[in-house]
Amino acid sequence: MIAYAPYLILLLPLLAAVSIRLFLYPFPRISVSVSTLACLGSFMGSMALLFWGSSLGQGIVPALPWIEWGGFRANFGILGDPLARGMAALVSGVAFLVHLYSIGYLEKDPCRSRFFAELSLFVFSMLGIVLADNLISMFIFWELVGLSSYLLIGFWVERPAAGAAANKAFLVNRIGDFGFILGILGAWALFGSVTFADLPGRAAASSPGWAVTAVGLGLFCGCLGKSAQFPLHVWLPDSMEGPTPVSSLLHAATMVVAGVYMLVRVLPILEMSQATMMTIAWIGGWMTLLPALLACQQNDIKRILAYSTLSEIAYMVMAVGLGVAGPAMYHLTTHAFFKCLLFLAAGSVIHGCHDEQDIWKMGGLGKRMPFTAFVTILGTLALCGIPPLSGFWSKDAIFAATAHHPGLAAVSMGAGFFTSFFMLRMILVAFGGEPKNDAARHAHEGSIFLTAPMALLAVLTLVGGLLPVESYLHFQHPEAHETWTLWISLLVALAGFVPAYFLYRQATKDPISIPVLREKFYVDEIYQRVFVSPQDAFARLTDAFEGWVVRGFLVRGSGVVARASGQGLRLVQCGQVQIYAAVFILGVFLLLGWLWRQG
Amino acid sequence: MNFGEVTLGHYLALSLLLFLIGLAGVILRRSLLVVMMSLELLLNAANLALVAVGKFHGLPDPQVAVFFVITVAAAEVALGLAILVAIFRIKRTTAVDQMASLRF
Numbered sequence: 001m002i003a004y005a006p007y008l009i010l011l012l013p014l015l016a017a018v019s020i021r022l023f024l025y026p027f028p029r030i031s032v033s034v035s036t037l038a039c040l041g042s043f044m045g046s047m048a049l050l051f052w053g054s055s056l057g058q059g060i061v062p063a064l065p066w067i068e069w070g071g072f073r074a075n076f077g078i079l080g081d082p083l084a085r086g087m088a089a090l091v092s093g094v095a096f097l098v099h100l101y102s103i104g105y106l107e108k109d110p111c112r113s114r115f116f117a118e119l120s121l122f123v124f125s126m127l128g129i130v131l132a133d134n135l136i137s138m139f140i141f142w143e144l145v146g147l148s149s150y151l152l153i154g155f156w157v158e159r160p161a162a163g164a165a166a167n168k169a170f171l172v173n174r175i176g177d178f179g180f181i182l183g184i185l186g187a188w189a190l191f192g193s194v195t196f197a198d199l200p201g202r203a204a205a206s207s208p209g210w211a212v213t214a215v216g217l218g219l220f221c222g223c224l225g226k227s228a229q230f231p232l233h234v235w236l237p238d239s240m241e242g243p244t245p246v247s248s249l250l251h252a253a254t255m256v257v258a259g260v261y262m263l264v265r266v267l268p269i270l271e272m273s274q275a276t277m278m279t280i281a282w283i284g285g286w287m288t289l290l291p292a293l294l295a296c297q298q299n300d301i302k303r304i305l306a307y308s309t310l311s312e313i314a315y316m317v318m319a320v321g322l323g324v325a326g327p328a329m330y331h332l333t334t335h336a337f338f339k340c341l342l343f344l345a346a347g348s349v350i351h352g353c354h355d356e357q358d359i360w361k362m363g364g365l366g367k368r369m370p371f372t373a374f375v376t377i378l379g380t381l382a383l384c385g386i387p388p389l390s391g392f393w394s395k396d397a398i399f400a401a402t403a404h405h406p407g408l409a410a411v412s413m414g415a416g417f418f419t420s421f422f423m424l425r426m427i428l429v430a431f432g433g434e435p436k437n438d439a440a441r442h443a444h445e446g447s448i449f450l451t452a453p454m455a456l457l458a459v460l461t462l463v464g465g466l467l468p469v470e471s472y473l474h475f476q477h478p479e480a481h482e483t484w485t486l487w488i489s490l491l492v493a494l495a496g497f498v499p500a501y502f503l504y505r506q507a508t509k510d511p512i513s514i515p516v517l518r519e520k521f522y523v524d525e526i527y528q529r530v531f532v533s534p535q536d537a538f539a540r541l542t543d544a545f546e547g548w549v550v551r552g553f554l555v556r557g558s559g560v561v562a563r564a565s566g567q568g569l570r571l572v573q574c575g576q577v578q579i580y581a582a583v584f585i586l587g588v589f590l591l592l593g594w595l596w597r598q599g
Numbered sequence: 600m601n602f603g604e605v606t607l608g609h610y611l612a613l614s615l616l617l618f619l620i621g622l623a624g625v626i627l628r629r630s631l632l633v634v635m636m637s638l639e640l641l642l643n644a645a646n647l648a649l650v651a652v653g654k655f656h657g658l659p660d661p662q663v664a665v666f667f668v669i670t671v672a673a674a675e676v677a678l679g680l681a682i683l684v685a686i687f688r689i690k691r692t693t694a695v696d697q698m699a700s701l702r703f
Binding site: 567570571573574575576577578581582585 | 622625626627634695696698699700701702703
């Protein structure tokens with residue numbers, strides 16, 4: 001029985017979500033505690049699994065038989081390899097900190113029961129993805145994560161922008177998930193198994209090259225949607241309409257890196273096709289640079305961080321494309337810490353300035369919110385890869401892998417320049433200078449619930465680089481470490497600070513204006529023209545068809561015909577029921593007489 | 600004065616007489632209430648014929664059928680009276696010849 005205990009890690013948040021939704025909804029204080037304690041329970045369980053799981057061996061948790069049909073077989077199992085255990089501990093740990101933060105962030109919101117129920121649902125689904133032992137159950141949790149993301153982005157139901165952003169996130173993810181499920185079906189068709197443990201063995205079997213490439217690209221489609229890579233990246237910046245703890249947990253630290261985690265899981269399939277790997281590497285490479293450029297012209301503090309998230313995830317995707325899963329997971333871990341920290345700090349700023357998100361309306365926050373300013377600078381240094389903070393070690397591991405791919409090295413290191421540029425811009429404008437309005441003038445630090453998680457994450461940001469992620473995951477270093485990547489990337493990143501410092505030190509409005517960057521390369525407009533408008537036109541066409549042909553002609557037409565024929569037949573009626581009866585009786589007599597004569 | 604035994608013919612003649620009275624009532628009377636009573640007379644004429652035939656030929660089936668007729672008649676009366684009341688509420692009359700809205 002004790003062997004089934006790891007299922008509790010999954011079940012606790014689900015139980016919390018269900019019980020809040022069904023019973024505890026009217027009692028926000030109890031709901032909040034239940035949800036947070038459930039997350040803490042999951043975290044403790046994951047930590048126990050992390051430290052003592054290895055002594056139990058590979059198949060530590062008995063799988064429950066789930067689908068068996070023909071040759072198809074999918075268990076509902078919990079995976080116990082180091083990758084899953086490490087990721088589960090990371091997810092539940094960060095989630096717990098964000099739970100704590102949300103207690104302070106939403107303390108006045110009357111709907112916080114709903115928020116915490118949805119947060120628990122998210123923790124359940126995300127841990128489901130992490131612990132799933134086959135592609136089918138991973139896909140189900142994948143969709144559940146999409147659902148909880150939708151619910152949480154649209155948490156503030158009274159804001160139309162939040163609803164639109166939630167819809168956009170959900171629909172864009174559908175496109176990626178469609179490719180994902182095609183990839184899953186293809187994997188089953190080619191290898192006869194969807195269980196992760198079987199894949200390395202089966203994938204070695206000979207299959208046509210194009211089919212393997214197609215399957216790999218299909219699975220990568222799922223990553224494109226969930227991890228918001230080009231061309232499906234458009235939903236992530238908009239998802240910042242959700243509450244900031246959600247942006248921090250889902251749209252920076254955990255959910256959006258699920259795509260990377262999934263790629264690492266199916267790496268044996270991807271590695272069979274050089275074309276797939278190169279596609280992944282180059283999409284990742286360019287996606288490090290482009291969002292970093294866009295972030296240089298954004299004014300919303302959360303959107304700046306969202307674009308930097310796109311860029312950082314792209315580093316991980318690129319690493320997977322280069323076949324080095326270790327650095328990818330390493331960067332995933334450190335990124336979870338410092339990006340979560342940056343978002344929580346941004347939330348603290350927004351909270352302190354009474355829901356102001358425009359950095360040009362802040363200013364002078366360094367003096368009024370010294371702790372937040374301090375952790376923001378810490379997170380920024382980690383994000384830019386400045387030693388000795390955690391981001392430096394993980395980024396360096398990725399840069400080392402690009403040593404033999406000059407093109408990828410150039411774009412990804414160039415991205416580092418712009419990352420430093422826009423992060424220093426954000427800090428100088430928001431925290432430096434003079435306050436631009438009253439809200440900024442009266443800004444203040446939040447309660448202990450806001451600062452304590454930030455302090456813990458700040459510690460993790462500092463020392464996260466020491467975590468032995470790669471050796472714990474048993475990913476070997478593929479080649480000797482090249483030192484030139486380290487120096488060049490570091491120099492480029494430091495160089496990014498220089499122009500930002502001189503441009504924005506005293507700026508009260510943006511001294512440079514590049515419309516194409518501010519308008520996000522017009523991708524949203526292009527999608528609007530190419531996909532959304534034709535679809536709207538088609539919808540209007542079908543609506544007109546329904547209105548004129550179906551409702552107008554068929555339904556009303558048949559009604560009119562019946563009515564008109566009824567009116568016509570009234571002409572031959574006299575309306576006297578007794579005359580009808582008399583005619584009827586006469587008829588009966590005539591019939592009887594005729595029958596009698598026939599005799 | 601001996602009219603002899605009552606035979607099946609007598610019963611059937613009485614039944615026919617009742618039936619004709621009923622028919623005349625249905626066709627000629629103007630009050631909807633009386634028309635419905637005449638309808639009952641028609642049913643009872645049929646009942647009488649059935650019972651008489653069953654009795655004289657020793658058959659059970661016609662007598663069973665009579666129970667069905669009585670049941671259906673009861674239901675028909677209930678429904679008919681309800682319709683009658685509804686019509687009276689709208690038209691304030693029960694004259695059959697006033698109910699000619701089917702005509703153009």
